[in-house]
Amino acid sequence: MKHTNTYSLQCPIPKSDYEHVLLAHGGGGKLTQDLIDRMFVPLLGNEILDQGHDGALLPPMKETLAMTTDSFVVDPIFFPGGDIGDLAVNGTVNDLLCCGAEPLYISLAFILEEGFLLEDLWKIVQSVAHSAKTAGVKIVTGDTKVVERGKGDKIYINTTGVGRVLDGMDISPKRCKPGDVVIINGSLGDHGIAILTTRQGLELESQVKSDTAALSEMMLDVFSHVPEIHVLRDPTRGGVASALNEIAKSSGTGIKLEENLLPVSGSVRGACELMGLDPLYIANEGKILLIVAPEHAENTLSVMKKYPSGMDSRIIGEVSDEHPGILHLETSIGTSRIVDMISGEQLPRIC
Amino acid sequence: MKHTNTYSLQCPIPKSDYEHVLLAHGGGGKLTQDLIDRMFVPLLGNEILDQGHDGALLPPMKETLAMTTDSFVVDPIFFPGGDIGDLAVNGTVNDLLCCGAEPLYISLAFILEEGFLLEDLWKIVQSVAHSAKTAGVKIVTGDTKVVERGKGDKIYINTTGVGRVLDGMDISPKRCKPGDVVIINGSLGDHGIAILTTRQGLELESQVKSDTAALSEMMLDVFSHVPEIHVLRDPTRGGVASALNEIAKSSGTGIKLEENLLPVSGSVRGACELMGLDPLYIANEGKILLIVAPEHAENTLSVMKKYPSGMDSRIIGEVSDEHPGILHLETSIGTSRIVDMISGEQLPRIC
Numbered sequence: 001m002k003h004t005n006t007y008s009l010q011c012p013i014p015k016s017d018y019e020h021v022l023l024a025h026g027g028g029g030k031l032t033q034d035l036i037d038r039m040f041v042p043l044l045g046n047e048i049l050d051q052g053h054d055g056a057l058l059p060p061m062k063e064t065l066a067m068t069t070d071s072f073v074v075d076p077i078f079f080p081g082g083d084i085g086d087l088a089v090n091g092t093v094n095d096l097l098c099c100g101a102e103p104l105y106i107s108l109a110f111i112l113e114e115g116f117l118l119e120d121l122w123k124i125v126q127s128v129a130h131s132a133k134t135a136g137v138k139i140v141t142g143d144t145k146v147v148e149r150g151k152g153d154k155i156y157i158n159t160t161g162v163g164r165v166l167d168g169m170d171i172s173p174k175r176c177k178p179g180d181v182v183i184i185n186g187s188l189g190d191h192g193i194a195i196l197t198t199r200q201g202l203e204l205e206s207q208v209k210s211d212t213a214a215l216s217e218m219m220l221d222v223f224s225h226v227p228e229i230h231v232l233r234d235p236t237r238g239g240v241a242s243a244l245n246e247i248a249k250s251s252g253t254g255i256k257l258e259e260n261l262l263p264v265s266g267s268v269r270g271a272c273e274l275m276g277l278d279p280l281y282i283a284n285e286g287k288i289l290l291i292v293a294p295e296h297a298e299n300t301l302s303v304m305k306k307y308p309s310g311m312d313s314r315i316i317g318e319v320s321d322e323h324p325g326i327l328h329l330e331t332s333i334g335t336s337r338i339v340d341m342i343s344g345e346q347l348p349r350i351c
Numbered sequence: 352m353k354h355t356n357t358y359s360l361q362c363p364i365p366k367s368d369y370e371h372v373l374l375a376h377g378g379g380g381k382l383t384q385d386l387i388d389r390m391f392v393p394l395l396g397n398e399i400l401d402q403g404h405d406g407a408l409l410p411p412m413k414e415t416l417a418m419t420t421d422s423f424v425v426d427p428i429f430f431p432g433g434d435i436g437d438l439a440v441n442g443t444v445n446d447l448l449c450c451g452a453e454p455l456y457i458s459l460a461f462i463l464e465e466g467f468l469l470e471d472l473w474k475i476v477q478s479v480a481h482s483a484k485t486a487g488v489k490i491v492t493g494d495t496k497v498v499e500r501g502k503g504d505k506i507y508i509n510t511t512g513v514g515r516v517l518d519g520m521d522i523s524p525k526r527c528k529p530g531d532v533v534i535i536n537g538s539l540g541d542h543g544i545a546i547l548t549t550r551q552g553l554e555l556e557s558q559v560k561s562d563t564a565a566l567s568e569m570m571l572d573v574f575s576h577v578p579e580i581h582v583l584r585d586p587t588r589g590g591v592a593s594a595l596n597e598i599a600k601s602s603g604t605g606i607k608l609e610e611n612l613l614p615v616s617g618s619v620r621g622a623c624e625l626m627g628l629d630p631l632y633i634a635n636e637g638k639i640l641l642i643v644a645p646e647h648a649e650n651t652l653s654v655m656k657k658y659p660s661g662m663d664s665r666i667i668g669e670v671s672d673e674h675p676g677i678l679h680l681e682t683s684i685g686t687s688r689i690v691d692m693i694s695g696e697q698l699p700r701i702c
Contacts, residue, residue: 028588029693052601053523054584055419055450057516060412068406069458069511073496099406107420107511111462143509145424147700151504160420160458160511165408172404233405237379250403342380349498 006130011122012038021116026146035144039122043129044108048140056140058105064165066101068092071158075349077124079198081190081209084157085127087285087351091236092161093135093214094288098232100169100223103135103216105162109143113152124155135214137161166223175230176251178321181297183290185218185304186211186312187263188240189282192350193271202274208267213286218307222290225303231291234284236351238342241280243289244317244327245341256328257317257339280329281342283350291319357481362473363389372467377497386495390473394480395459399491407491409456415516417452419443422509426700428475430549432541432560435508436478438636438702442587443512444486444565445639449583451520451574454486454567456513460494464503475506486565488512517574526581527602529672532648534641536569536655537562537663538614539591540633544622546701553625559618564637569658573641576654582642585635587702589693592631594640595668595678596692607679608668608690631680632693634701642670 013034024031041050048056070091077084089106096103108128112121132139190211197204222229231251235243240257248255257280264272264279272279286309292300297315304310327339364385375382392401399407421442428435440457447454459479463472483490545561547553573580582602586594591608599606608631615623615630623630637660643651648666655661678690 023699027693027699029593032588033692053450054446055417055452055512057450058416058418060414060416062411062413064411065409065513066406067409067456067458067492067513069460069492069509070494071460071462071496071509073462073498095405099404099408101406105418107418109420109422109509109511111422111424111507141418141420143421145422145700147424147504147507150501153498153502156462156498156507158420158422158460158509158511160460160509161406162416162418162513237383242380341384342378348374348378349496 006127007123009126011119012042013118018118021112021114021118021121021146023114023146023148026112026144032144039125040142043125044139046138048138058140061164066096066099066163066165068095069158069160070095071156072351073156073349074195074351075153076198077154079210080194080207082212083124083127084155085124086131087212088157088159089128089131089135090212090214090285091351092159093137093216094234096161096163097215097219098234099165100171100232101163101165102220103137103161103163105140106132106137107141107160108139109158111152111156112144112146113154114146114149116154121155131214135216169223171229171232173231173247173250176247176253176291176319178253178319179294180230180291180319181294181315182255182317183292183297183300183313184316185288185310187265188284189264189268189272189279191285192282192347193268195350196347197271204267204271206267208271211284211286213309215286215288215309218304218310219288222300222303226292226296226300228296229290229292233289235287235289236283236285239281239283240289241327241339242342248327249325252324254320254323254326254328255317256320256330259329259331261314261316263312263314280339283347285351357478358474360477362470363393364469369469372463372465372469372472372497374465374497374499377463377495383495390476391493394476395490397489399489409491412515417447417450417514417516419446420509420511421446422507423702424507424700425546425702426504427549428505430561431545431558433563434475434478435506436475437482438563439508439510440479440482440486441563441565441636442702443510444488444567445585447512447514448566448570449585450516451522451583452514452516453571454488454512454514456491457483457488458492458511459490460509462503462507463495463497464505465497465500467505472506482565486567520574522580522583524582524598524601527598527604527642527670528581529604529670530645531581531642531670532645532666533606533668534643534648534651534664535667536639536661538616539635540615540619540623540630542636543633543698543701544619547698548622555618555622557618559622562635562637564660566637566639566660569655569661570639573651573654577643577647577651579647580641580643584640586638586640587634587636590632590634591640592678592690593693599678600676603675605671605674605677605679606668607671607681609681610683612665612667614663614665631690634698636702
């Protein structure tokens, strides 16, 4: 699995120096510099980060740029299949892909809680480095702040990404057309259920792993082979239901899902039944929704299925001119129901 | 003063709806959308933010780009002269200017603590809108997360900025040359002392106000009139001493300050004496250090003095070939001492 060896390097700051994050690590002085020099630069360094400016200088880009930001406050910070570090990189990478962009540069800002274990920070830095490399992005600038004990929770991370929109890409909910098909690259709810079962100490027959993954390689291949993609969206917080609701609302078209076609693993289904949750609303962190004209569906699926993150890609629904602005689910017993946007907070701090 | 009327608008979410931030405001569902629709879009909206994507699409830029990130965790969030909102915008704007760039786009990510007053959030959004307008930057994308009570402290903000580096700008500590002069645009330590006295409830004869300000207008004018600037740095965390130490170290030149020339207000000097602090180490949030060849000093100062943020601009020291890598202070009584980088945490959560 992807996490073998991710945490294999020995912490470069020995416990005899510091075991925990101190307020002074965020003070902008010697200890901040020590963190940067011993922990961040060796693993994250590249020709841009190494400029050592307050800001990074990036080469000119003649294409339209995409820019996106996300803060990650997931609890717990380590979970089956990943941690807050790769989540922070992958989340922003996937948001850039959803703009039709090639992800290029990422900024990395830590808010650390005083007393946080430096060994855990080191694990997370390794994970950030590993996932940035996998996704083909460079960490170009960063920031570290420390707050007092009880004013944070171990570590929060903000990543902001910049990418270049590929020629000819024009991704927008407004491009949804009746007849378009809705594609997803695999099963629903793995990330949310991995977090929730870990948090609650719930033992399932088989452990659910987060699907956290950067989809760059697969999606860049799709971009180069599929001439026209109408909409892209990663169904994170609020899950597939919220993402498709937003698209239906802003496009003014209806979207119809078929329950029979929704890929949900047995473990996720079981956990959802146990906890009274609906997999359609559970967060995913390595999934993407594509809306394309029906004539491009087969081609799209054949490209996606070449990749580990896309092996289980499939059509799960279609855009229609009935019920504009509304998401419908055709159930397995032949009835139809409206799937509304999530109203409360099903799963706080899921990402 | 600049804050008159900043908070004048009535909160668009009445207390009868919600008085406090709920976990669900960060859930990515209806309540998140409600915050965006009622609080953020009306004040921060522009043609890019209004695209309503997960990410923002920005026009191509043929120049080198600058990118910088900072999280703001200042405590208290409201202080004389400003609040965490304008601090977050101004800090990132000034970092872009220090790259020799015109600040253009800013991302805005909130980590809110459950129970935070929506009225206070609204004040901060007004302040963000006001300072972005003053600085000439657009908020182009954002994110809102909510953590449980006791896992944050009211509000933390990350801003990440993108700008275009102006033609001919080549800012780098390595360009320091012996004989270059060090210029600052005004008095030292106002921000740090404003925070510290507010936090400790210290009553001074005259209240010290934070100097938080975006320096765009003044610096863009300097850029267009001064053919060659060697180094720019904003002396925030760790103050002037830390900023110049970093420059001395990475340039391998010596820097000599003259104590007689350092502008420190009577109130800041008094507060520092009372608390045993050195104004050279206190954070500033509306100051910039410029290192230029001596023949450009007069021209630089005359441009800077045209602006409110630069009226008190002056030369405070020079670069020398003695003591490479070290910052010296010539004291008012004629002695000389080394000014080292700050080692501990003088003022946690100052920005």
